[in-house]
Amino acid sequence: MNELFTPPQGGEISPQRRWPRTGYPAMLTATAAWHVFVLGGWLLAPAAWPWWLAAIFVNHAIFTVAGLLPRTSLLGPNWTRLPADGRNADAIALTIDDGPDPVVTPQVLDLLDAFDVRATFFCIGANAQRYPELTREIVARGHALENHSQIHVHTFSVTFPGALTREIEAAQRTFETLSGERPMFFRAPAGLRNLFLEPVLRKLDLRLAAWTRRGYDTRERDPLVVAHRLLNGLAPRDILLLHDGNAALTIEGKPLILTVLPRVIDAARRQHLRFVTLREARVDD
Secondary structure: OOOOOOOOOOOOOOOOOOOOOOOOOHHHHHHHHHHHHHHHHHHHOHHHHHHHHHHHHHHHHHHHHHHOOOOOOOOOOOEOEOOOOHHHOOEEEEEEEOOOOOOHHHHHHHHHHHHOOOOEEEEOHHHHHHOHHHHHHHHHOOOEEEEOOOOOOOOHHHOOHHHHHHHHHHHHHHHHHHHOOOOOEEOOHHHOOOOOHHHHHHHOOOEEEOOOEEOOOOOOOOHHHHHHHHHOOOOOOEEEEEEOOOOOEOOOOOEHHHHHHHHHHHHHHHOOOEEEOHHHHOOOO
8 A cells, every 4th residue: 555645844734623513413312302201101101012112113213214315404414505605606516426546536637627627526535545646636636535434334324423433533534644634524425324423523523415416427327317417407506426436337438427527517607607615615604
């Protein structure tokens, strides 16, 4: 494995930025209260234990379903659009997941340079460690590097707080060491999560970011279909999702994102929309 980045002599890695946070997730408080209520009911009426057990089952089912909905805010604050602020009135964000990829990412960076567009890259920590120079190149070209977990485990949404913290914090260290900047946003693998995630993000001073529109470009091979999904109803403050890692290939064998990106950028500019990173769109309240 290549050596990790060491900050220049005399310099220090950027300090962690503290952002104001909203209150503890209402559903987490509600479920704690519900468990207390059910326990009390069971103590008062133990013969009705099947009903109390069913009440617990329903409660857990609600949280399970909520965790399968990437764009819900039921489990805590979640960016599905850019903040409603005057400076974002004509802005949209392009986010790119699962990289860096040694073949696709350099071509994506060249395309973005050609169109003078800045994007937000949600990278996987293990990939970043595998391709440190490419990771640093993302930042050097003016893009934002954010946290998409260290190893992108498929069981992320059923992970307990300790393991969640280790996974996300490992990626924080990876990106901070490589780039000198600490990520400000986190995107869960596949967008799936559980009720334990928001307290972990709060502890690590990260904001959860989902998306407004996605093209499903990891499995759809027709760039016209992907572009339509991203552009149909495109509006200011939208967050778009594409992939440089795990990108599907067109019938011609070309990474799909390379065909879709020019279409999306051209269409957005015809609507007089400008591209910003999530960091540029934030509003410190």
